[in-house]
Amino acid sequence: MFGFLQKIGKSLMFPIATLPAAALLLRFGQDDLLGIPFMSAAGAGIIDNLAIIFAIGIAMGLAHDGSGGAALAGAIAYLVLTSAIVTINETIDMGVFAGIISGIVAGLLYNKFYNVKFPQWLAFFGGRRFVPIITAAAMTILAGVLGVAWPPIQDLIDGAGNWILNAGMFGVGAYGFLNRLLLPTGLHHVINTIVWFDFGTFTTASGEVVRGEINRFLRGDPTAGPFLSGFFPIMMFGLPAACLAMYAAAKKERKALVGGMFFSIGFTSFLTGITEPIEFTFMFLSPVLYVVHALLTGVSMMVAYALDIHHGFGFSAGAIDYVLNFGLATNPLILLVMGLVFGVIYFFIFYFLIVKLDLKTPGREDEDEDADNAASGNNAIDVRAYNTIEALGGADNIVATEYCTTRLRMTLKDADLVDEKALKRHGAMGVMKINKTNVQVVIGTAVEFLGDAMKPRVANGNPAPEAGTETAAVEDTSNEEPAMKEIIPKDFEMPIDGKIISLSEVPDDVFAKEMMGPGFAIMPTGDVLYSPVDGRVVSVFPTKHAIGIETDTGIEILIHVGLDTVKLDGEGFELFVEQGQLVQRGDKLLKLDLKFLDANAPSLATPVIFTNLTDQKVIILKDGDQPQGTHSIMKIE
Known part of the structure; x- marks a missing residue:
């Protein structure tokens, strides 16, 4: 349920993104600014139809591929529901809830029936074309149920809304506290949607009734705003x-x-x-x-x-x-x-x-933990998998093991059993506890091998490694002088047209805090990614969103296109290379569908990380927009 609500909260961000445009149009059209009625009406056209916009946006967000077919089903679901339900009880006004319910039903039905197949004589109505049909049928039945069930629910919602609105200072304070407290889970969007777009009513001079705190404020309600x-x-x-x-x-x-x-x-x-x-x-x-x-x-x-x-x-x-x-x-x-x-x-x-309290905010991290990481980098993969499982609370505590480009995404029975120091001692670069059952462990580009080694171990109860293996695996190498790795600035080229930015600007802690290593990031404007160096492709992730290259001087480079693009399952990427292939500067690696990625990824920021540097730093020599092929954009010291 938690994961499902998270998806709904994330889906709400797409329709909510239309609000700035609506607010600007509505505000600039008012008499005290530009006084252009049609501009104000254009903004009202968005705000007055938020329910159907929510239906479309949520359906698209829940659809596994963000298809327009799901969006159409969401619109149909809303129209069927709102048209049919008032014939049962004309006092029903579901507000944005009609859109939310319609979007959820349409999105779930799309994922279930998008590839349904029928006999040849009915084949035209198969696949995605069947989704609006089954959605209309389902919403007709649901309208009949809600026609009877919704009035008491509406009374309950109105009662809760009136309590919060009339609870004065304490109601407002409780909302502000919960708004921030729920942000880590993404569920703050759910309560925001109710308060912003449903609670309270205001009748405009033209007799139109508007609902919700934002709508009422922008339409001139003097009581709105608290x-x-x-x-x-x-x-x-x-x-x-x-x-x-x-x-x-x-x-x-x-x-x-x-x-x-x-x-x-x-x-x-x-x-x-x-x-x-x-x-x-x-x-x-x-x-x-x-x-x-x-x-x-x-x-x-x-x-x-x-x-x-x-x-x-x-x-x-x-x-x-x-x-x-x-x-x-x-x-x-x-x-x-x-x-x-x-x-x-x-x-x-x-x-x-x-x-x-000696809190470990950015800039106050313990440096000895980094030293532990460096000392354990040569662990045998099977031994490392054993130790990682034990540090996660043992095989019995692990429900599911997944991984993306750089981190393990673990579902656990109890995240409190995780031993963060042990994880870092055995190679983890960072640990993030998302909630009581979800933990992300930052591993690096070797995460695929570690994750694959962990899965059979978890299934078999994580038996101890053979005698002698562990001792050899954790051999003390702390006194060895780390090898300096070099790259000549002119031998490194800009891999894609785009804007060079600092890693600190990447909206992901793993990259921004250099947990994976130093580097820089690019906001791509070109649609083809080229090799920045001569070297060998050492890793190509199955989802195509990240490629690892090792130079002939031993430097390992990870190019990670966009954030959370692992969830796209390879869609939006066309791969030109394979693992083990030798490449030269300027060789094509990957083609990007920028329009698709921009619409489906949280960010197009593309970190370029040097994952195996020791005490060396990456110095950026050029910033801003740079064309592909530009050399001397960075150096290693």
Whole structure:
């Protein structure tokens, strides 16, 4: 159920992404700005039809391939449900719930019937064409059920909404606290959708009834805004101040390494209200800080309510929305004063807790753990698999073993049984506990071999290795001088047209914190990836999204196209090489369907990682947009 709700929350992001456009059109069309009625009507066309947009977006998000056929089924499901249900009870108004339910049903039916086959005389209606048909039939039955069952549910939802809306300061504070607390699970989108687009009603001058906090605020409801106002001090001031505190608490020798990252994500939060890059920086490393952050968000919401501040946003509570909707707000200047106060509170609380509790925020990681990693890199794969399983709580604790390019994605019975120090002692670069049953272990490009070695061991109860094997595998090599690996700058070329960015800008901790090794990243604009060096292809992942190359001087390079692209199962990629093949600079490696990847991956950021450097650093010599084939873009020192 948790995983299913996560998928729904992720699917909601696609239709919610339409809100900035709607808010801009609706706001600029108002009389106090440009006074263009058709522009305002264009924005209202989106906001007034959010339910069917949700139906389409969720259906696409749940479909295994994001097909337009699922989107069509979602629209049909919504139209059938809303048209049929009012014939049973004309007082029913499901609001966005009609879209959410329709999208879920359509998405699930698409995944079940998209490849159904019929006899030749019915073949035309097989496959994806059958999905809208079965969806219409299913929604007709569901409309009959909900026609009877929904009125008490509607009363319950309205009652809960009225309680929260009328609970005053405490209702607003509880919402703010839960909004942040649920963010790691992705379930905050679910409660946001209810509060933003369903709770509360407002009748416009034309007699139209609109629902939800965002809709009511943008359409001029003077009572709307309490569930939005308190986010501005947190996103514009509080979290950037938390970045400053983490920077101030970082070890002196690591300040330069983390400073650029903190400035970038802090400014992003201030300007746009996008806070996840900051929150994911500390939520897993230091959960106590995240609970404090959630509590402070609730307090900010309560204070804004007590001061009778009514401000809102169409996308998020950043400076852009603050300025854009200033004319609609009540007491908006007080938010700036609140922001400065919360900025000071965030800085001192975060700095005090980080130093007092020795929290391992970026720049404060224990260096001895890295040394443990280096000392265990030569473990035999079978012994390493044995030790990894034991560190994960034993074979009985493991439910499922999966892996992507660089990390094990483990489903466990109890994540509390995981021994993080033991995992790092046997080669793990990092450990992230997602929840009580899901853990990600950062291994590196050898994860495929380790994962494959673990699966039969788990099935057989993880028997101990043969006598003598373990001793040989963990031979102490700490006194050996690490070999220096070199690459001449002119022998390394830009692998694809695109913009060079720092690894710290990649929205994934594994890469941004250099857990895999140093390097840089590219935001590709070209659609063909070429080999940047002369060497040998040492790994081609089955999902085609990542390729490993070893140079003739022994440097191992991982090129990982996009983030979470392992989930695309190879779609969007055309491979030109195979494992073991020798390549030269400029040889084609991979063709990318940029349009598909941009629509289906969280980010196109493509890290280029040097995975086996020891004490050496990667120095970027060029940045910004660079054409494929440009040389001398980096050097190793």
